[in-house]
Amino acid sequence: MKNKMLAIGLAAVLSVGALAGCSSPQDVSSKTELKNGLPEKYADGFTVPIINYPPYSIVDETGKVSGFDYDFAQAISDYFGVKFETKNATFEESLLGVSRGSYSWAPAASATTERKKTYSFVSYFKDxxxxxxxxxxxxxxxxxxxxxxxxxxxxxxxxxxxxxxxxxxxxxxxxxxxxxxxxxxxxxxxxxxxxxxxxxxxxxxxxxxxxxxxxxxxxxxxxxxxxxxVECFTLKKDSDLREPMMKAMNALIENGTYDKILKKYGLEDAAIPKSEIDPDAN
Missing domain, CATH: 3.40.190.10 (Periplasmic binding protein-like II)
Incomplete structure (x- = not known):
């Protein structure tokens, strides 16, 4: 009887192990598709402030959001395979929200010497x-x-x-x-x-x-x-999102998505040749 119970227990353990082995490759594959270099803590997606500064961000009378900062947020999120949500904010509140961790990044800010004391930056166009x-x-x-x-x-x-x-x-x-x-x-x-x-x-x-x-x-x-x-995405100082964001922007530049977004708003002259982390301060 003792040997029979031991055999049943061993079979149950092997069965659980087999099930775990079947699900593991699918989980790993899913995470690999999602990432593209994105840190694990951003797997649920991004939260981005919208400042209603046409044509960077445009909020119409119904609350619908558009503009090239919105389009870049979409393209970056697609690159990483995650979703994003937007929240209306003033420019000042957008930076404070980055400091508090309410926002993944804030768009359209210049990398000044003073701001570099508090934030990190990833460049994406000039103005x-x-x-x-x-x-x-x-x-x-x-x-x-x-x-x-x-x-x-x-x-x-x-x-x-x-x-x-x-x-x-x-x-x-x-x-x-x-x-x-x-x-x-x-x-x-x-x-x-x-x-x-x-x-x-x-x-x-x-x-x-x-x-x-x-x-x-x-x-x-x-x-x-x-x-x-040079306008930049603003992130927390030394954020682990700096490098992935820069790589995402450079990938969008290389595959033509970047030029397509700028052209949509008549901003071809605003293009930069490559994205950088913490570009020279103005």
């Missing part, structure tokens, strides 16, 4: 800035001193704030009126401030300024080009 004013307003000239005496809006924590502050000092050093710098939570707010006459101008990227003028009446692009920048 610059001009001013947007009411279409009935006088043109602003092509030098930074032509900004003197104007009130200019920027987003809270925006990349161009340091430039506007430097330009304002140049104005006062030259005996001209300072620039009045005003900050607002998002791009919609600064465009509304221009349209309502609350400020003279708003600092917008070339891509956003051109899109804004083309899509909404009453505005025009003017002034000098300033603050050239």
């Amino acid at each position: 610059g800035y001009k001013l947007v004013v009411q279409d009935s307003a006088p043109e602003i000239g092509n030098t930074t001193l032509d900004m003197c005496g104007h009130s200019i809006a920027d987003v809270t924590g925006g990349y161009t704030l340091k430039y506007l502050q430097d330009f304002s000092k140049q104005c006062t050093d030259a005996g001209k009126s300072a620039i009045e710098i005003m900050t607002f939570p998002d791009q919609g707010a600064i465009q509304l401030a221009v349209k309502s006459g609350r400020v003279d101008a708003a600092a917008l990227t070339l891509a956003n300024g051109s899109y804004t003028v083309g899509k909404s009446g009453g505005l025009k692009v003017t002034g000098p080009v300033f603050a050239p920048t």
Whole structure:
């Protein structure tokens, strides 16, 4: 009887082992398909903030999201074989959300020296800035001193704030009126401030300024080009997602997906030859 019970127990163990052996290759295969170099903790997918900064991110009246940052989030997620979800945010909140771990990355930020103390970056396109004013307003000239005496809006924590502050000092050093710098939570707010006459101008990227003028009446692009920048995905400092993200972007560049996305929004001139981790600060 004892030998019979031992034989039954051994058979049960072998049966469980056989079942485990059958399921193991399928699990490994599934994980391999999913990864493409993605760390295990991201297997459930990404959460990405949407800042409603056309054409980077566009949120229509129904809440539907589009734009090239959305398209890049889709392409990157497809590359890794995971899903992604978006959440509406302001620019400042998007960076804070990365710090808190609420977001996998935040799109469209410049890798400044100051930001590099807190974040890591993966580059994905280049841009610059001009001013947007009411279409009935006088043109602003092509030098930074032509900004003197104007009130200019920027987003809270925006990349161009340091430039506007430097330009304002140049104005006062030259005996001209300072620039009045005003900050607002998002791009919609600064465009509304221009349209309502609350400020003279708003600092917008070339891509956003051109899109804004083309899509909404009453505005025009003017002034000098300033603050050239390489825009990046913002990640937690030394994030384990840096290397996989860079490789994903370079794969999209190589297979043509990158150019296809930029062309869709008329941004072919914004292309970079390769993606880098923590590019030189502006």
